[in-house]
Amino acid sequence: MARSERTVDADVRRGRGALSRDNGRFERLRHVDEGDGWDIPEELGTLRTEVSEERPRSLINYVNSPDLSFDRTINPYRGCEHGCIYCFARPTHAWLGLSPGLDFETKLVARPDAPALLAHELRRRRYKVAPIAIGTNTDPYQPIERDRGIMRACLQVLSDFRHPVMIATKGTLIERDLDILSEMAAQNLVRVGITITTLDADLNRRMEPRVPSPKRRLATIRKLTDAGIPVRVMVSPVVPGLTDPEIEAILETARDAGSVAATWAMLRLPHEVAPLWEEWMDAHYPDRKSRVMSKLREMHGGKVYSAEWFKRTRGEGAFAQLIAHRFTKARKRLGLDQTLPMPDCTRFAPPPALGDQLSLF
Numbered sequence: 001m002a003r004s005e006r007t008v009d010a011d012v013r014r015g016r017g018a019l020s021r022d023n024g025r026f027e028r029l030r031h032v033d034e035g036d037g038w039d040i041p042e043e044l045g046t047l048r049t050e051v052s053e054e055r056p057r058s059l060i061n062y063v064n065s066p067d068l069s070f071d072r073t074i075n076p077y078r079g080c081e082h083g084c085i086y087c088f089a090r091p092t093h094a095w096l097g098l099s100p101g102l103d104f105e106t107k108l109v110a111r112p113d114a115p116a117l118l119a120h121e122l123r124r125r126r127y128k129v130a131p132i133a134i135g136t137n138t139d140p141y142q143p144i145e146r147d148r149g150i151m152r153a154c155l156q157v158l159s160d161f162r163h164p165v166m167i168a169t170k171g172t173l174i175e176r177d178l179d180i181l182s183e184m185a186a187q188n189l190v191r192v193g194i195t196i197t198t199l200d201a202d203l204n205r206r207m208e209p210r211v212p213s214p215k216r217r218l219a220t221i222r223k224l225t226d227a228g229i230p231v232r233v234m235v236s237p238v239v240p241g242l243t244d245p246e247i248e249a250i251l252e253t254a255r256d257a258g259s260v261a262a263t264w265a266m267l268r269l270p271h272e273v274a275p276l277w278e279e280w281m282d283a284h285y286p287d288r289k290s291r292v293m294s295k296l297r298e299m300h301g302g303k304v305y306s307a308e309w310f311k312r313t314r315g316e317g318a319f320a321q322l323i324a325h326r327f328t329k330a331r332k333r334l335g336l337d338q339t340l341p342m343p344d345c346t347r348f349a350p351p352p353a354l355g356d357q358l359s360l361f
Helices: 090-096 102-108 115-123 150-160 172-186 201-207 215-227 245-258 271-282 287-300 319-335
Strands: 050-053 072-073 107-110 130-132 165-169 188-194 231-238 263-264
Touching: 050 231, 090 102, 090 271, 102 107, 115 150, 130 150, 130 271, 150 172, 165 172, 172 215, 188 215, 201 215, 215 231, 215 245, 245 263, 245 319, 263 319, 271 287, 287 319
Parallel strands: 050 107, 072 130, 130 165, 165 188, 188 231, 231 263
Antiparallel strands: none
């Protein structure tokens, strides 16, 4: 693996997942950090989170992936402060001319007009209702949502329109929105997935530096379940040789917390994520790197990752089959093998807009 040209000092990147900030694959020029020639030591401050704003012309993103259970998504934010080193969404920051490494977790983009845009698009005459997925790219309940509230406002729009939604998150901030979510759940309009990658608090802190602890996320599953919201635990990603021994334990603790279903996905390392991951392994678990990478290559035909449909999230081969068998067996034993029904699309009804003529009957 080539050494990064822009590795950042550990004290400067404290609390972050990536170790470097190399440019993305679309940049013509390469940036290299060099001293200014003055032999004077400089105090480098800790990297702070920067948030800019974007006002897109549309919000709903339609996807055509045959191995996904949804065909549309929305994203209130670009980038994610959670800083999960394995995040397959990191390469999307390259489209912005930013680093999929540290820029992805420190240079965030908020979309304050998202709720209004969403309402506008849902009112279009040709709009055909189907569940909207949120959290498939970056987490809608990452830390900046506490101040921005864009996800809550989008959720309120969906509730007002009685529009079905599926949410995936690691953020315990979702508890703030129990009032909206419980009302939607009573109408069969919402499904929630909570991701738990490991139960090891130290590994969690290294791999997912700004994500709430596994224990805290289990408490969130309980709170959502007690509020009548169906929750599945997402064991994702399974890291061969690092987290795969925990599969059964994660499923059991999630079941005890109230989860009623479970899914899993293997570690994915597309584009810039692969060198970032290897750099992280060298720094934190050099003794396990060889096994992790060899298993990934075994599952992807000699490559660390293949984007082939239906294989990109599971891999193939003996080891992938073993993980799938273990998961299926444990899920059945624990009663987590049900498939949650899709949220109800028949209730969709745009509320009257300002200036609409109301019916007398």
